[in-house]
Amino acid sequence: MNCPDVGRFAGSSDEYISGINLIPVKLDSMETSYVGYFWLNRDTLYFSDMYYYYIYSLRPDGSIIGRYVGRGQGPGEVKDFDISIPFSGGYYLHSTSMHYSYIFNSRWELTSQSPIYWGGKNKEGYRRINNPNPAEPIFYVDYVFSLLHDHHMQLWDSTHVAVFISTGLPKLNAYFNTGLYYNYSRILLLLNMYTGEVNRIFGRRSPVFLEKSNLPTMDNIGFAKVADTVFVSFFPDSVIYMIDADEDRAIGKFGRQGRNMNTEYVTTQTVEEAFARQKEDWHTLGYYTYLKHDEKRQLLFRSYTQGAHSEYDGLQIYKDHALIGDVDVPKGFYIIGYLNDQLIGAIDDVEIKELDLYFYHVNFEIQNASAMTPQADTEVKDGNGLLTGENTFTNYENKLFLFAGR
Numbered sequence: 001m002n003c004p005d006v007g008r009f010a011g012s013s014d015e016y017i018s019g020i021n022l023i024p025v026k027l028d029s030m031e032t033s034y035v036g037y038f039w040l041n042r043d044t045l046y047f048s049d050m051y052y053y054y055i056y057s058l059r060p061d062g063s064i065i066g067r068y069v070g071r072g073q074g075p076g077e078v079k080d081f082d083i084s085i086p087f088s089g090g091y092y093l094h095s096t097s098m099h100y101s102y103i104f105n106s107r108w109e110l111t112s113q114s115p116i117y118w119g120g121k122n123k124e125g126y127r128r129i130n131n132p133n134p135a136e137p138i139f140y141v142d143y144v145f146s147l148l149h150d151h152h153m154q155l156w157d158s159t160h161v162a163v164f165i166s167t168g169l170p171k172l173n174a175y176f177n178t179g180l181y182y183n184y185s186r187i188l189l190l191l192n193m194y195t196g197e198v199n200r201i202f203g204r205r206s207p208v209f210l211e212k213s214n215l216p217t218m219d220n221i222g223f224a225k226v227a228d229t230v231f232v233s234f235f236p237d238s239v240i241y242m243i244d245a246d247e248d249r250a251i252g253k254f255g256r257q258g259r260n261m262n263t264e265y266v267t268t269q270t271v272e273e274a275f276a277r278q279k280e281d282w283h284t285l286g287y288y289t290y291l292k293h294d295e296k297r298q299l300l301f302r303s304y305t306q307g308a309h310s311e312y313d314g315l316q317i318y319k320d321h322a323l324i325g326d327v328d329v330p331k332g333f334y335i336i337g338y339l340n341d342q343l344i345g346a347i348d349d350v351e352i353k354e355l356d357l358y359f360y361h362v363n364f365e366i367q368n369a370s371a372m373t374p375q376a377d378t379e380v381k382d383g384n385g386l387l388t389g390e391n392t393f394t395n396y397e398n399k400l401f402l403f404a405g406r
Contacts, residue, residue, distance in 0.1 A: 007254030055091075112194065130171055
């Protein structure tokens with residue numbers, strides 16, 4: 001993406017985040033599979049269960065307010081969903097496996113449901129499947145990498161949601177004819193919540209995919225819309241790109257390498273080879289996972305995995321395009337948002353190590369950046385191919401996260 005570098009180093013007037021403290025809040029007992037995610041709607045915390053399809057509303061102390069939806073075909077039930085998005089009139093639930101959506105009002109009453117019409121209802125574009133045009137929505141589908149619902153789909157405006165898209169057509173995919181795919185395929189699609197129809201598709205993939213060549217297992221993004229700008233982070237790329245939300249053009253970029261990341265990405269030559277090593281790559285390698293904008297403090301959070309060699313993930317914090325913090329966090333940790341002015345987060349415990357659910361109060365340790373000396377923005381690797389993070393500050397001391405009261 002051709003765009004100016006707007007990144008900067010933290011100056012003497014910037015505050016620097018040197019550590020993070022996590023204080024657990026245990027949820028009351030409830031019927032759950034323990035597989036799911038937390039999200040916020042105004043001043044209420046919710047938990048979406050990804051097996052029973054229950055959605056629980058919760059108080060700040062972890063007690064339960066109510067339970068809604070559920071798996072089934074009865075009144076107010078759904079067959080499947082993996083994304084929950086609140087909007088001014090109620091709640092939007094989206095199923096990426098069924099390409100289907102549900103609208104609930106503010107009282108959790110099902111008011112409408114609809115299939116997703118990727119390229120229009122007549123599907124005429126499929127006649128050109130062997131000569132696809134990357135600008136046509138019909139050739140794309142939604143794609144979800146993790147349970148972090150706003151990782152791949154977010155509210156765009158009062159009518160639309162934005163969703164990450166990909167394609168695996170014989171003539172347009174990440175495995176063959178990669179020049180066409182990585183140069184011209186789109187990454188985001190605007191979907192009408194009420195009709196299931198596509199408004200437009202936009203955005204391009206990072207040049208890192210062509211530079212490193214054939215990294216289909218890393219073909220994923222995190223994004224966050226802030227006013228008229230969309231911030232996009234690609235899994236194998238340390239750069240955060242800024243896209244004009246209306247004009248579909250890159251307007252800036254910034255970002256620093258994460259610490260202690262295993263970036264020994266393996267290129268693949270066939271679809272079979274890529275699928276065979278996809279799970280291994282996601283487990284063993286380091287990559288950037290999601291973006292989250294903090295409206296209250298005007299911060300941008302970016303999470304990343306360090307790799308199987310590390311006990312931790314990393315969390316970067318940016319302010320005005322400058323990195324002001326890069327701290328270790330538990331594996332699977334993510335920022336939820338503000339609950340009664342308290343920043344909270346959670347841990348995506350995919351292995352279900354314990355039969356309790358927690359969210360966490362998030363408090364940062366802050367110091368002045370005046371004593372810190374910025375280094376050149378270069379990628380530094382040790383003998384094992386791990387990024388050492390020497391492109392941040394010479395005397396930066398990362399304080400590990402602390403658990404309290406658990």
